Amino acid sequence: MLELYQLEELVAFSEAGTISKAAEMVGVSQPAFSRAMKLLEEELDVTLFNRTSNTIAFTETGRIAAEYARNITDSVKKAKDGIKAFDRSLKTILIGSVAPAPLWRVSSYLSTIFADKTIAADLKNEDELIDGMKKGSYRFVITTKAVNAPLLSSVHLCEENLFFVLPEKHRLSGKSAVCAKELDGENFLLFEHIGFWKRRAEMLLPNSKFFVQSDRMAFETLVKNSTLSSFGSDLAYEKEDGKAIIKILDDLAHVDFFITGQRSENKILSDIVRAFPSLRS
């Protein structure tokens, strides 16, 4: 019987060129390796090596055989990985979203419904998500537009409104609502992983500088202890002492989220929407 270890050793020999190196490479002794190759030749009833008393080298057939062997060992590796990945995908519900805030509540809800599964999330841009949803990579995606596709169904999930978080001594901290351009040119602290909101902020405040922080803890500490302005939203709101919350009047500061799934999961979709308001991340 042809054995996988023989094919792996054959491949190793094709890379190492000598039995001793190849044996070391795969972690067996030289004699074991030598025997394995001899058995392989017997098994195939073919001469794979030209031997002299103390050298060994591929015959033409040997080279061909090593190519076949490499294909097979590669396939085996891919099979292992593929099977494990597939199995994992069965145990995982993958959600895609253009922004993190609605994701939190949706994940939290789904983990109560699918207690035996892992909820995983991807932050991607709108087009990638819709493509991924159509291909079946995602169970649900959260986007800013409803998706129109044969087997999918989209429902309105929630809205999110961006607001300014200003230090109390800021000249506008007394107002309840402003236009973004009133603050354009000022500096802002910005948390990095906020999806499309980052681009929106740049469009609202084209002349401002943003100090981007990718670490959540560091970001929050900075907001608390600096006099820089930053952003908040009504979906991810934590009242801070010494900070004023100011509505932004521009359209760009408002967004509607839609959640999309297979048409057959309509019921789950409406459950999510119904539960959404009462959920906390």
Place this chain on the structure above:
Amino acid sequence: MLELYQLEELVAFSEAGTISKAAEMVGVSQPAFSRAMKLLEEELDVTLFNRTSNTIAFTETGRIAAEYARNITDSVKKAKDGIKAFDRSLKTILIGSVAPAPLWRVSSYLSTIFADKTIAADLKNEDELIDGMKKGSYRFVITTKAVNAPLLSSVHLCEENLFFVLPEKHRLSGKSAVCAKELDGENFLLFEHIGFWKRRAEMLLPNSKFFVQSDRMAFETLVKNSTLSSFGSDLAYEKEDGKAIIKILDDLAHVDFFITGQRSENKILSDIVRAFPSLRS
């Protein structure tokens, strides 16, 4: 370590549907099979089967895994066959020819030159042979035209002339040469494996009927014991008592053969041509 026998058993299960049948199919005991599948699951760290106390069936992952496994076992089989075939091809000189007669002498010569190799021959039509030669499937090909290709070289090998073999009481048996149309409409015995000569005979004698024999012995016996006419050629000539040999004047009864090989084998080609006249099959 993942083992091939496990993959084969997995494939067998996917065909049989139960462990007992699958075990019988691959020729191991039921318990051995059951253990192998359990070890496979452990190895991959994945659930491949849904088990009840006395049933077992694939999970989705199991089905996927079986597909991977089938690919691999097929690859292994192809690899075995491919390696053996390649090795055999190294030990074989394959000649292609449009007709058998020149082949006999060429084979006989090559087998003295390459005493350690097997000489194999293919009877194919001209185009297939030239294609095959260009692709490297043939070591030499014998055709009726010189081949013009970059790395190949062709030389004139010999000529062959078809003649009628007529019973002595045939009305034309006294003549030394005739035109084919003088016999058109008469019946002929024809040996099947004579390459392009079959088509030539049909063109020379469009109104004749041919009694085709594929068995050599039967053909020769028929020729000897019937009063039917048949064909012979100056390359494959065996004088028969009671038969007259009549030249055919038509151009179609004459052919020149060229032998083609890699340019680098020029010397062998000229050796073949030089030796050809003195060779007997």
Place this chain on the structure above:
DNA sequence: GTAAGTTACGAGCGACGTAAAAATG
């Protein structure tokens, strides 16, 4: 003498089959 490969030999892992048990219809 060093480095390559092969031969010889004893040890241990693991895959096997037989036998028996458990569960279902």
Place this chain on the structure above:
DNA sequence: CATTTTTACGTCGCTCGTAACTTAC
């Protein structure tokens, strides 16, 4: 009760590593 799968156990084969041998540079 027949069929299917699993558990238990002893056996045998196969691959392993160590050690000793051969040959070349």
